[in-house]
Amino acid sequence: MDYETVIGLEVHAQLLTNTKIFCSCSTEFGAPPNTHVCPVCLGMPGVLPVLNRKVVDYTILMALATNCTIAPESRFARKNYFYPDLPKGYQISQYELPIAEHGRLLIEVNNHKKRIGITRIHMEEDAGKLIHHPRRPVSMVDFNRTGVPLIEIVSEPDISTPEEAGAYLRQLRAILRYLEICDGNMEEGSFRCDANVSVRPAGTDTFGTRTELKNMNSFKHVENALSYEIHRQKELVEDGMQVVQETRLWDPEKGVTVSMRGKEEAHDYRYFPDPNLVPLVIDKEWVEEIRSGLPELPDARKARFIADYGLPSYDAEVLTDSRPLADYFEECVKHFPEPKTVSNWVMVSLLAVLKGENKTIEESPISSERLAELLRLIDSGLISGKIAKTVFEEMASTGKAPETIVREKGLIQITDTDAIADVVRQVLADHAKEVSDYKAGKTKLFGFFVGQVMKATGGKANPKMVNEILKGMLR
Numbered sequence: 453m454d455y456e457t458v459i460g461l462e463v464h465a466q467l468l469t470n471t472k473i474f475c476s477c478s479t480e481f482g483a484p485p486n487t488h489v490c491p492v493c494l495g496m497p498g499v500l501p502v503l504n505r506k507v508v509d510y511t512i513l514m515a516l517a518t519n520c521t522i523a524p525e526s527r528f529a530r531k532n533y534f535y536p537d538l539p540k541g542y543q544i545s546q547y548e549l550p551i552a553e554h555g556r557l558l559i560e561v562n563n564h565k566k567r568i569g570i571t572r573i574h575m576e577e578d579a580g581k582l583i584h585h586p587r588r589p590v591s592m593v594d595f596n597r598t599g600v601p602l603i604e605i606v607s608e609p610d611i612s613t614p615e616e617a618g619a620y621l622r623q624l625r626a627i628l629r630y631l632e633i634c635d636g637n638m639e640e641g642s643f644r645c646d647a648n649v650s651v652r653p654a655g656t657d658t659f660g661t662r663t664e665l666k667n668m669n670s671f672k673h674v675e676n677a678l679s680y681e682i683h684r685q686k687e688l689v690e691d692g693m694q695v696v697q698e699t700r701l702w703d704p705e706k707g708v709t710v711s712m713r714g715k716e717e718a719h720d721y722r723y724f725p726d727p728n729l730v731p732l733v734i735d736k737e738w739v740e741e742i743r744s745g746l747p748e749l750p751d752a753r754k755a756r757f758i759a760d761y762g763l764p765s766y767d768a769e770v771l772t773d774s775r776p777l778a779d780y781f782e783e784c785v786k787h788f789p790e791p792k793t794v795s796n797w798v799m800v801s802l803l804a805v806l807k808g809e810n811k812t813i814e815e816s817p818i819s820s821e822r823l824a825e826l827l828r829l830i831d832s833g834l835i836s837g838k839i840a841k842t843v844f845e846e847m848a849s850t851g852k853a854p855e856t857i858v859r860e861k862g863l864i865q866i867t868d869t870d871a872i873a874d875v876v877r878q879v880l881a882d883h884a885k886e887v888s889d890y891k892a893g894k895t896k897l898f899g900f901f902v903g904q905v906m907k908a909t910g911g912k913a914n915p916k917m918v919n920e921i922l923k924g925m926l927r
């Protein structure tokens with residue numbers, strides 16, 4: 453039997469505000485434990501939370517960017533559970549009346565566009581962090597993260613494959629980063645995803661029983677965990693058994709999901725409206741003010757890169773992945789208006805260097821202007837494309853200007869016909885046997901002669917001229 457997969461994702465994104473959601477403590481990461489705390493975020497009796505307006509601004513931005521409807525009135529609710537990292541015994545979240553609903557996101561997988569519905573976006577506070585002692589049976593708790601603002605973005609069960617899940621997450625993260633409201637760092641946990649997945653016989657319309665997957669801190673983990681889980685569920689169903697509704701943890705080492713807690717152990721959160729927080733009223737003016745600050749989003753920028761620069765879809769996708777990368781590309785094209793050439797150098801050479809040195813585009817050792825200078829040197833024929841690669845490496849490691857490197861290292865291309873002819877003559881004289889083989893029909897040797905000439909000139913001979921002169925002399 454054929455099966456189809458149903459996936460719905462819940463994403464938690466940490467907002468980049470300076471202060472926490474209900475108090476003025478700093479949200480700065482990495483401070484000594486329990487130094488960014490106050491009676492409010494420690495949940496002392498009698499304190500009152502005060503909503504951070506910036507959190508609402510950021511949430512409205514995300515809601516608009518994902519085509520959600522913004523509720524004129526929404527509510528905060530208490531989600532009750534006991535855990536040592538939750539000092540109040542409840543988390544302030546939103547429940548029946550979230551700030552935003554009914555959005556959508558457009559993803560693209562294998563040149564196929566698909567709309568993924570967004571059920572809701574709501575605001576909530578983060579919990580603290582437990583640190584377990586490596587040897588002793590002791591756990592410590594750090595409340596610095598308690599009250600750091602999060603938004604939870606819940607998708608409709610519209611996702612059908614692990615690849616689509618990956619595309620959805622990448623798109624969501626790209627938007628958050630374009631809006632500059634979340635750093636999207638999955639390893640540090642500022643962008644976390646829980647994946648709900650079920651299978652059902654193809655063509656049927658009731659959902660199968662789902663499991664919820666946790667503990668995936670990279671896009672690859674999410675895709676791998678889903679693939680494993682889909683396989684596991686199909687096998688169960690095929691063997692006439694039932695999928696149990698439960699939460700499962702991804703084990704990246706073993707490449708399997710393992711049961712964490714079943715439905716019986718599921719929490720009853722006893723949600724109720726938080727009596728300490730008044731309903732949140734958002735008027736049209738507020739929404740419009742935020743809308744006017746929306747930047748060009750990744751999808752729009754990608755479309756513009758294809759239309760205005762004539763780039764292939766793949767290039768446009770890679771280059772618009774982050775705002776600074778897209779800015780770098782556009783800056784470079786301003787100085788050297790051949791978009792496809794710029795794209796190739798950025799995508800192949802520059803991104804490889806950045807990856808190798810674990811740097812962001814903002815930390816690039818080669819500025820967009822310097823890269824344009826290099827491309828001009830190739831364009832003018834001063835250096836060959838091959839030499840340019842060497843110059844590029846040198847620019848990356850020394851930060852020097854391309855002209856300086858070319859002059860210092862004597863890398864200027866040899867375009868003097870006589871000089872090249874001399875070298876060609878010498879190469880042919882040194883390889884008399886190959887020459888006679890060539891003349892006897894072994895034409896494949898042509899490449900060998902080109903190689904020898906390039907070697908003798910340290911790669912500096914103009915390749916086109918070498919070809920022409922060689923052809924003439926071998927006739």
Ligand code: ADP
Pocket residue numbers: 458459460461462606607608609610648649650659660661662
């Ligand atoms: P909970 O709060 O218990 O996690 P929700 O109703 O908020 O439950 O749903 C969470 C996510 O699970 C949503 O993204 C939704 O699209 C998805 N989902 C719901 N039912 C299924 C199912 N049968 N198979 C796969 N995903 C599902």
Ligand code: MG
Pocket residue numbers: 462646664
């Ligand atoms: Mg859930």
Ligand code: ZN
Pocket residue numbers: 472475476477488489490491492493494599
């Ligand atoms: Zn505080």
